[in-house]
Structure formats: structure tokens, C-alpha cells
Amino acid sequence: MLTRRHFLAASSALMASPVTRLWAASTLDLGGARLDTLSDGNLVLPGDFILGGMPQAEMEAIVGKYGLPIDRLTPPCNVTLWRDGTNTVLFDAGSGPDFQPTAGKLAEAMEAMGLTVEEVTHVVFTHGHPDHLWGLLDEFDEPVFPNAEHAIGAAEFDYWTDPDTVNTIGEARTAFAVGAARRLAVIADHVRRLADGEEVLPGLTARLTAGHTPGHLSFDLDGGPVPVSILGDAIGNHHVAFERPDWASGSDQDRDMAAATRVALLDRIVAEGRVIAGFHLPEGGIGRVERAEAGYRFAAEV
Incomplete structure (x- = not known):
């Protein structure tokens, strides 16, 4: 069963103010388990970061159907949470405070739903980009989730910890490489490095979906009433990525x-x-894929 839940949260700094922050989370009931998505805020990106190099006229027609501009995009950031009664698993850790001011809101979303960092048993990374990895550490460079086992794709770990990556990734992403290497170094001695097809936990399998980054992983969650795929950035938007994958x-x-x-x-x-x-x-990021006349469409479950 798919439902929508809304959380209203105000930090202590805002309690004296009329301003509150509305958090929305999609919830998927999986029988004895449940999947939630928690808002880490959103990114603010120049349109050509995603749309650059695409056939201009056709791209503009597709993006226009969704009521979006092409010069500036503000994609949401949805951190997925899976709880099966034994394990409390986060897929990615969000941006933390050091990437963009509109992101890094995961702690507020967790507080709003009454979840503490100590309760998280596993943090499983899809890849090493800032909006997925930089929330790993606190201001003292200690892991935010102190009791969690951390896991990332073996190829992804090797890429971001290779000293040559900062020289080959391109100037626009140099900070990505520096930031990933610093954070992964903190957990290097105990992070679990996943292979394609490896079972992370019972019913949870890592799938190599490379290209967005060299070792990007998605995850299949099976054994419940409906099979689920947690995609990370393998499919990075709801418009051109579906209509013209x-x-x-x-x-x-x-x-x-x-x-x-x-x-x-x-x-x-x-x-x-x-x-x-x-x-x-x-809409929280949980939904289904439908075939369209050309390509596919994303159907959010509301």
C-alpha cells in the first residue's frame, strides 16, 4: 500500500518564529517492513548541467510539458529509509551542510518523524557525489550515524579514493573528488565494499548501474508484496530521463x-x-514507470 504522509517540524531556533518547515515523505507499506523517503531539501542547478548537449527544440518541448524552465532546475533530494523491524537502513546520507544551502536538511526530516541517528543500523551509498555522500560526517569529522555499518560499491570506493581522480574528473567536479576522498578516508578501514549482485541484507541486492559515476549502484528490494528498486541517480529526473533515456x-x-x-x-x-x-x-520519489508513446513516464504514487 502506498500512502502520503506530511510532517511539520520546527527546529528550536524557529520555535519563537511563525516560520515552520513542512516535510513530506512518501511511505510504501511492505507488509512486515516499510519504505519512506525523507527530504534532504533540493539542489539549485544551471539547466545545462543536466540538459546540455541535448537536441534543443525537442528537449525544450519535453521540459516545457512539465512546467519547468530550462535555465535553472531545482531537483528534490529524497533519502530513502527502509525498516524491516530489525534493520534501519538509509540509502545515502544527503548533502550535509557543506554543499548547497537549499540541501542538507536530512536531520530535520529525521527529527520530524522521531528517528534518531543512533537508530540507523546501515548507511548504503549509491555513489559518491556530494548530495549523496557529504552528509556522512559531522562538524568534527566523525560519522553522523555512529552505530551504522557503512557500505558502498567497491568500484565506486576505488574511484573516489584514487589520488588521480582529482586530476582526471574535470575542473567542474574537482571539489566533488576532494570532498569524497576526505569523507571516505574516515571510514576506509571499516566500510563494506559491495560487488554487483551482492546481497547487502536478506532481500536487498546491489545492482551495478554505472555511468552517472563509474561504480554507481542501485538496489533491489525483493521478498515483499511488491518488488522495489532504489535508483539513486541512475534515473536522475522525471522528464527527459524517462521520455528520452x-x-x-x-x-x-x-x-x-x-x-x-x-x-x-x-x-x-x-x-x-x-x-x-x-x-x-x-512527490517524494516513490512511484511506477509506465511505457509512453515514445519512451516512458514516471507515475508518482500519491
């Missing part, structure tokens, strides 16, 4: 590989009837 996107580090990954992933999701949870998808 074969188009290269400026947000991907290997654009051709990422496009091939999207095409294959969307086809598998539809064929297997999977519900998806997407980090940058709207």
Missing part, C-alpha cells in the same frame, strides 16, 4: 554508458513491475 545528459560522468544503463534499467523495471524510489524524482 537514450539521450546523453551533462550530469553523468560517462554520458554514453549512463544512457545505455537508463534504457536497460527502465525496460527491466517495467518488465518486472517494480516500484521505484528515485533520489531526484518529484
Whole structure:
């Protein structure tokens, strides 16, 4: 069963103010388990970071259908939480305070739903970009989730901790490489490094969905009433990524590989009837994929 839940939270600094922050989370009831998405805020990006290099007229027509501008995009950031009664698993840790001021709000969302950092048993990273990894550490460079096992794809870990990455990733992403290396160094001695197809926990399997980053992982959650795929940024928006998954996107580090990954992933999701949870998808990010006249469409479950 899919439902919508809204959380109203005000930090202590705001209690004397009429301003409050509204948090929305999608909830997927999985029988003996449940999946929530928690808002980490949103990003503010120049449009060409995602849309650059696409066929201009066709791209503008697609993006326009969704009521979006093409010069500035503000994608939401949805951190997925899975609880099965034994494990409390976060997929990614959000941005933390050091990336963009509109993001890094996960702690407020957790507080609003009464979840403490000590309760989190696992933090599983899809990839090493700032909005997914930089919330790993607190202001003292200690892990935010002190009791959690941390896991990331082995290829992803190797890429971001390779000293040469900062020299080859490109000037626009140099800070990404520096920030990832610093954070991963803190957990290097005990982080679990996942292989494609590895069972992370019973019913939870890592799937290599490379292209956005070299070792990007998505995760399949099976064994419940409906199969679920937690996508990270393998499908990074609800417009061109669905309608033209074969188009290269400026947000991907290997654009051709990422496009091939999207095409294959969307086809598998539809064929297997999977519900998806997407980090940058709207309405909390939980929904289904439907075939359209050309390509696909995202149908949020509200």
C-alpha cells in the first residue's frame, strides 16, 4: 500500500518564529517492513548541467510539458529509509551542510518523524557525489550515524579514493573528488565494499548501474508484496530521463554508458513491475514507470 504522509517540524531556533518547515515523505507499506523517503531539501542547478548537449527544440518541448524552465532546475533530494523491524537502513546520507544551502536538511526530516541517528543500523551509498555522500560526517569529522555499518560499491570506493581522480574528473567536479576522498578516508578501514549482485541484507541486492559515476549502484528490494528498486541517480529526473533515456545528459560522468544503463534499467523495471524510489524524482520519489508513446513516464504514487 502506498500512502502520503506530511510532517511539520520546527527546529528550536524557529520555535519563537511563525516560520515552520513542512516535510513530506512518501511511505510504501511492505507488509512486515516499510519504505519512506525523507527530504534532504533540493539542489539549485544551471539547466545545462543536466540538459546540455541535448537536441534543443525537442528537449525544450519535453521540459516545457512539465512546467519547468530550462535555465535553472531545482531537483528534490529524497533519502530513502527502509525498516524491516530489525534493520534501519538509509540509502545515502544527503548533502550535509557543506554543499548547497537549499540541501542538507536530512536531520530535520529525521527529527520530524522521531528517528534518531543512533537508530540507523546501515548507511548504503549509491555513489559518491556530494548530495549523496557529504552528509556522512559531522562538524568534527566523525560519522553522523555512529552505530551504522557503512557500505558502498567497491568500484565506486576505488574511484573516489584514487589520488588521480582529482586530476582526471574535470575542473567542474574537482571539489566533488576532494570532498569524497576526505569523507571516505574516515571510514576506509571499516566500510563494506559491495560487488554487483551482492546481497547487502536478506532481500536487498546491489545492482551495478554505472555511468552517472563509474561504480554507481542501485538496489533491489525483493521478498515483499511488491518488488522495489532504489535508483539513486541512475534515473536522475522525471522528464527527459524517462521520455528520452537514450539521450546523453551533462550530469553523468560517462554520458554514453549512463544512457545505455537508463534504457536497460527502465525496460527491466517495467518488465518486472517494480516500484521505484528515485533520489531526484518529484512527490517524494516513490512511484511506477509506465511505457509512453515514445519512451516512458514516471507515475508518482500519491
